[in-house]
Amino acid sequence: MTPPAEQKPPRAERLGAVRQVRPATEGWSQKKDAEGRPLLQFASPKRGKPPVHLADLNPEERTARLKELGLPGFRAKQLETHYFTHYTSDPTLMTDLPAAGREELVAGLLPPLLTEVRRLETDRGDTIKFLWKLHDGALVESVLMRYPGRITLCVSSQAGCGMNCPFCATGQAGLTRNMSAAEIVDQIVRANRLIAEGGLGGKKRDDHSADRVSNIVFMGMGEPLANYARVMQAVRVMTDKQHGLGMSARGITVSTVGLVPAIKKLAAEQIPVTFALSLHAPDDTLRDELIPVNSRWKVDEALDAARAYFDATGRRVSIEYALIKDMNDHGWRADLLAEKLNARGRGWVHVNPIPLNPTPGSIWTASERDVTNEFVRRLNAAGVPTTLRDTRGKEIDGACGQLATTEDDERAAEAMPVA
Secondary structure, three states: OOOOOOOOOOHHHHOOOOOOOOOOOOOOOOOEOOOOOEOOOOOOOOOOOOOOOHHHOOHHHHHHHHHHOOOOOOHHHHHHHHHHHOOOOOHHHOOOOOOOOHHHHHHHHOOOOOEEEEEEEOOOOOEEEEEEEOOOOOEEEEEEEEEOOEEEEEOOOEEEOOOOOOOOOHHHHOEEEEOOHHHHHHHHHHHHHHHHOOOOOOOOOOOOOOOOOOEEEEOOOOOHHHHHHHHHHHHHHHHOOOOOOOOOHHHEEEEEOOOHHHHHHHHOOOOOOEEEEEOOOOOHHHHHHHOHHHHOOOHHHHHHHHHHHHHHHOOOEEEEEEEEOOOOOOHHHHHHHHHHHHOOOOOOEEEEEEEOOOOOOOOOOEOOHHHHHHHHHHHHHOOOOEOOOOOOOHHHOOOOOOOOOOHHHHHHHHOOOOO
């Protein structure tokens, strides 16, 4: 079926009966290119590469690396067990390795990647935000959340972000660099270590879920599909049951603002991760301003690629939609979104509206409760499954769109030596 054409708002809304706020920044200036358009950074700036780590290598490469060092290949499996199962890089705990040369071996294949600068917790202790310092001083954050029956970690895939969305705190400073696969994976290993040590509170007596991260969302700092190769290596390590973390691919969500060629590549990977498209507007007029990458790939192109992902994998797609007061929360936009999704079939998609999380200096705020409820009602009434998403970590600036390093973070990181 041909997707519906761009729709105009009802006459009352065009005449100003309903307020329309335009995207704009406050407290910072959006980077622009020579033609005055929001600058998009797809390539990572050149910086010193992090040390090569076990998680950067596939199983064959790990064995080959050990043989280059004059050691038997089976030592790779021992290192994998220590790191991916016991969550340790401490050579003193690896007593199954020969004492002679043990420290050098561990330093060579399990070099330190993340230095914890600070940790912020909610009062109940069920949400923790970490600030990590990388080997070159770059700063990233991840957020650990306990829910009934599962533990979710929101991971970063880049230091900063080059997508330049005006409502997102992460993109204000631009892209510092891509993270390595091992730097991505190490966020999970470090979180698992904290959980194993009893550092994540809030578990209820009748919760019999495993005490380790069960769900990953690539919704921290960065655009995951702009760091495609390293993100996919990290996903392979996460899902490898023999040589990695052994997680379920269905518990891993990879999100994007709409890099259409990379969405098509992801569909061909045959790894059934959950795919999430951060849409935030169903009309190109608004989305061009709200999500600058829409200047490259329009709403219908992104939705076509999302539908193709469902066709290739059978995995239902999530549409993420941050509800912003008087900007994208109008009833006619809910109707247009439903129309465009239904034009591509039924049963392939689920919409997750998210109340906008405030960021310092922003003039924008979340939609009013009645407006939010009406937006959700219209989508459900049109037959589009829609669930208002729970937001965690708002009080510690750990919710969606809030991850950004502050001057206080940078001062704290300067005083912290790299591990």
